[in-house]
Amino acid sequence: MSTEKDKNKAVITVVGCDAVGIIAKISALLAEEGVNINDITQTILDDIFTMIMLVDLKGAKSEMKALSDKLDKVGEEIGVSIRIQHTDLFYAMHRI
Amino acid sequence: MITDFEVLETVRMFQEQHLDVRTITMGINLMDCAADTPEKSCQKIYDKITRLAKDLVKVGEEITEKYRVPIVNKRISVTPISIVAAASGAKDYTMFAKTLDRAAKECGVNFIGGFSAMVQKGYTVSDKRLIESIPEALSVTDNVCSSINLASTRSGINMDAVRDMGEIIKKTAEATKDRDALGCAKLVVFANAPEDNPFMAGAFLGPGEPECVINVGISGPGVIKAALETVKGEDLGVVAETIKKAAFKITRVGELVAREASQRLNVPFGIIDLSLAPTPAVGDSVGRILEEFGLEHCGAWGTTAALAMLNDAVKKGGTMASSFVGGLSGAFIPVSEDEGMIEVAEKGFLRLEKLEAMTCVCSVGLDMIAIPGDTPASTISGIIADEMALGTFNNKTTAVRVIPVPGKKVGDQVEFGGLLGYAPIMEVNTASSEAFIARGGRIPAPIHSMRN
Numbered sequence: 001m002s003t004e005k006d007k008n009k010a011v012i013t014v015v016g017c018d019a020v021g022i023i024a025k026i027s028a029l030l031a032e033e034g035v036n037i038n039d040i041t042q043t044i045l046d047d048i049f050t051m052i053m054l055v056d057l058k059g060a061k062s063e064m065k066a067l068s069d070k071l072d073k074v075g076e077e078i079g080v081s082i083r084i085q086h087t088d089l090f091y092a093m094h095r096i
Numbered sequence: 097m098i099t100d101f102e103v104l105e106t107v108r109m110f111q112e113q114h115l116d117v118r119t120i121t122m123g124i125n126l127m128d129c130a131a132d133t134p135e136k137s138c139q140k141i142y143d144k145i146t147r148l149a150k151d152l153v154k155v156g157e158e159i160t161e162k163y164r165v166p167i168v169n170k171r172i173s174v175t176p177i178s179i180v181a182a183a184s185g186a187k188d189y190t191m192f193a194k195t196l197d198r199a200a201k202e203c204g205v206n207f208i209g210g211f212s213a214m215v216q217k218g219y220t221v222s223d224k225r226l227i228e229s230i231p232e233a234l235s236v237t238d239n240v241c242s243s244i245n246l247a248s249t250r251s252g253i254n255m256d257a258v259r260d261m262g263e264i265i266k267k268t269a270e271a272t273k274d275r276d277a278l279g280c281a282k283l284v285v286f287a288n289a290p291e292d293n294p295f296m297a298g299a300f301l302g303p304g305e306p307e308c309v310i311n312v313g314i315s316g317p318g319v320i321k322a323a324l325e326t327v328k329g330e331d332l333g334v335v336a337e338t339i340k341k342a343a344f345k346i347t348r349v350g351e352l353v354a355r356e357a358s359q360r361l362n363v364p365f366g367i368i369d370l371s372l373a374p375t376p377a378v379g380d381s382v383g384r385i386l387e388e389f390g391l392e393h394c395g396a397w398g399t400t401a402a403l404a405m406l407n408d409a410v411k412k413g414g415t416m417a418s419s420f421v422g423g424l425s426g427a428f429i430p431v432s433e434d435e436g437m438i439e440v441a442e443k444g445f446l447r448l449e450k451l452e453a454m455t456c457v458c459s460v461g462l463d464m465i466a467i468p469g470d471t472p473a474s475t476i477s478g479i480i481a482d483e484m485a486l487g488t489f490n491n492k493t494t495a496v497r498v499i500p501v502p503g504k505k506v507g508d509q510v511e512f513g514g515l516l517g518y519a520p521i522m523e524v525n526t527a528s529s530e531a532f533i534a535r536g537g538r539i540p541a542p543i544h545s546m547r548n
Contacts, residue, residue: 011098013107041100052103065161083107085164087098092348094102096416 008057009038009087010064012071016080018049026053026082029074033067034059049080054087106345113318114380115346116166117353118373120156121294122149123301123309123366126175126210134186138195141180145172145199145208148308148363153204155360159353167353168315168515172200173299174210182222189226193233193240200239207282209299211242214289217251217538227257230264234279235271241297247287247484249491253539258484261285262477262533266500269469273502276510280499281432281464285480287487287494292367293423298460298495309366310358311423314350315373316342317382320410324388335389336409343370343413351418369423370414371459372406374434376517382406382427383436383446394436395446403427404457424493426459432512432519433464442520448479449525456486461495466510466519469502476500478529489542 014026023042030037039054060067068084075082109115129140149172156170174180177192186192193211200208211233213223230242244261247253265280272279284297291302294311301309323342327334350368358365374382383394389402407426415421429451431437440446448465455461461483467476480496487494501510504521511518 011103013103015104015107043100050100050104052100054097063161064164068161068164081111083111083164085106085110086162089163089165089349089352090098090103090106092352093106093345094098 010055010057010084011087011090012053012055012082012084014049014051014075014080014082016049016078018044019078022049022078022080023051025074025078026071029070030055033070034061035067108322109319109345110164113322114315114377115319115349116168116315117312117350118315119169119171119294119313120152120167120353120357121171121173121299121311121313122152122361122363123173123292123305123311124148125301125305125307126180129180130183132183132185134181134184134191137181137184138191141192141195142199145174145196146202149203149205151361155357158360159356162356163352165349165353169207170205171294171296171299172203172205172208173294173301174208175301175303176212176214177210178213178220178223178226179303181226182220187225188232189229190233190236193229193237196240197237205239207239207241207296209241209243209296210301211240212244212300214245215254215257216245216248218254219257227260227264230283231267231271231279234268234282241282241299243284243286243289243298243300245286245289246480247488249288249488249545250541252541253287253481253484253488255481255533255539256536258480259474259477259533259536261480262473265476265498266473269500269502276512277499277501278512281497281512281516284495284497287484288492290423290493294369295371295373295424297497305366306364308363310354310361310363311366311369312350312354312357313369313371313373313423314346316346317372317374317385318379319346320372320406321379321381321385321388324385332405336405339406339409340413343410344417347414347417365420367420367422368414368418370410370421370425371423372410372427374428374430374437375515376433376435376438378435381434381436382429383434383440387436393440393443393445395440395450399450400453400457403429403454407458424459428460428463429454429458430464430497431522432466432517433515434517438517438519441522448522452482455483455494456490459493461487463495463497464499464516464519465497466499466501466504466521467524468506468521469500469504471500471524472528472530474528474530474533475524477533481533485539488539491544
């Protein structure tokens with residue numbers, strides 16, 4: 001599994017009420033920022049919209065902090081909580 | 097690939113369960129800062145700390161940005177000042193404390209530990225001077241923490257020092273009485289003090305440690321509590337397993353942060369301290385974890401058993417997650433810093449005697465406990481003697497950080513602010529320990545110290 005570890009990848013999680021255009025708005029921001037989406041899973045858990053994206057930051061125009069701030073802003077507009085975290089963190093916590 | 101469940105579990109730990117790294121502590125050796133005058137020595141100390149730790153806060157913030165993991169505190173621990181200052185000829189060591197304070201402020205850290213001495217077998221001239229300087233030193237500085245090791249399993253208990261520290265704690269309370277005896281919140285006495293502890297007030301860099309080192313203290317009571325909420329009513333074997341798994345994950349976050357900090361600062365990684373460190377915030381309490389075991393209130397009969405299991409399971413999960421575990425590593429039970437503990441102390445379900453029993457199985461000791469201002473020094477020494485005996489004779493670390501608040505009585509409340517929290521004044525047994533404490537001398541090392 002360690003081969004999947006990549007220094008430039010991050011996980012974006014989106015949690016909140018379902019609404020029109022959540023994926024569109026977030027994808028638009030990521031495209032503008034030069035962030036490539038590798039994978040998306042999306043589901044409705046207990047009426048709560050939950051989306052997990054695996055993204056590649058290789059070509060990203062902004063640093064993690066700036067990107068996170070921009071995602072926060074989009075999240076506020078749509079009314080969902082968006083969080084971006086480096087993949088290393090998930091591998092550290094969940095893989096021996 | 098990481099599963100959706102794992103991703104969401106991690107996100108919840110940060111968003112809802114207050115998971116953070118409590119402290120990145122840089123240990124700095126000051127042995128080479130000894131000089132023949134105090135002025136020269138202080139200059140060397142200031143220059144060395146500000147040189148080595150200048151990027152500590154910045155790197156901590158960079159790591160927070162990269163992983164979105166909050167790192168609450170960046171701190172510094174140094175060689176015990178009683179060793180560093182010995183050659184300087186100074187009679188009063190307050191200027192060394194002021195130098196540490198100035199260096200800490202320059203680096204932007206919130207605490208610096210190491211205004212310390214190790215006197216388990218007896219005083220050097222310098223140890224004595226340092227101890228006598230403590231009340232003044234802690235009243236004129238903001239960020240300096242002081243710790244004194246009074247006992248060890250190898251050496252026994254220095255009862256002269258136990259007697260003197262009762263007096264020093266009272267004097268420190270008096271010197272900082274305008275701030276509810278805040279000085280005492282920055283002063284701790286130990287048995288078997290760890291030399292690589294990243295947590296305050298007891299952090300210092302022991303003589304066996306490297307030139308400069310990064311030690312990391314984790315946190316995470318909220319994560320353990322949330323994990324236990326998923327196994328309500330299950331037997332205690334299941335509870336132990338659940339704690340172990342959660343502790344593993346928390347520790348891995350600490351290890352990731354420690355390795356990254358070590359690499360960025362070009363300073364070796366020392367240890368991860370696995371302690372569950374509570375804060376006064378709701379949802380970040382060790383007391384509430386104990387209640388999740390099924391106790392109506394922390395302090396009820398069964399609390400010691402639950403704490404013993406919690407402490408042990410945290411260590412088992414944590415040692416699987418990191419090969420380099422050290423410091424105090426266990427559950428902290430500081431009363432004023434734990435919302436759950438504060439409540440049960442106020443309601444009278446948690447008494448000093450129960451806390452003493454709990455310290456037999458947790459990682460530290462009687463911690464952040466406010467007591468009446470008129471408690472005699474000899475009674476404080478008695479409290480210390482009992483706690484030192486628990487550590488010395490059970491081969492573990494124990495500590496005392498009590499705050500005799502001038503003018504306050506049982507039932508009053510004191511507010512220390514920030515992570516130090518607030519506390520009700522707890523009742524202390526009024527029977528006198530005076531003649532016992534007045535004897536002085538040394539309590540010999542226990543028979544099981546002879547392991548050679």
